[in-house]
């Protein structure tokens with residue numbers, strides 16, 4: 340059976356779900372957050388060590404202002420209300436992406452990371468203002484600045500995902516088959532699961548089904 344440490348997820352479909360069932364994209368994001376909580380619990384039950392969630396891309400700034408501010412207010416409330424609970428459950432929160440949000444959000448993110456930094460049961464990597472291409476450019480620039488040699492191992496050390504093993508599984512919900520500038524380097528050998536369901540409709544049963552399927556895949560890594 341394949342070992343499993345790290346699951347990454349592109350949580351797509353909130354907007355469509357919200358429009359279809361609540362006539363509001365933002366209601367879709369709210370429902371999407373409930374799925375996030377379900378999948379955190381499911382990850383613990385599956386003894387997964389890293390869960391990486393694509394919550395906001397560098398391209399998402401182009402969305403209407405009201406949607407962007409709604410997403411950040413969701414994030415703010417989530418952290419304010421749930422960080423103690425995450426901490427009690429021995430969950431670590433790490434942000435991957437460039438933290439150039441409002442002062443208030445930056446502070447909340449840093450405090451949440453700091454508070455949970457020693458936790459070991461599950462690490463949630465929340466991708467916020469994250470774009471894989473800019474991550475790679477930043478990594479190459481840092482290598483040059485440090486006069487380090489350009490090797491695969493070195494490059495990995497300069498990414499936001501430093502010290503995090505590459506995901507064995509990527510799930511994208513929402514019935515679209517693309518990577519959307521997410522973890523392009525880290526996904527080189529990842530098993531990819533495209534899921535038709537929209538993120539708010541995705542549940543623990545769907546998650547477990549993917550994990551079960553993954554466990555029996557013959558992974559070759561270029562060999563035979």
Ligand code: FPP
Nearest residue numbers: 350351352353354355368371372394413414
């Ligand atoms: C993509 O769906 C989803 C997002 C851009 C935001 C993801 C946010 C959440 C799941 C909730 C907030 C999470 C936290 C941790 C606070 P979309 O809006 O692109 O959907 P669409 O393709 O149907 O338009």
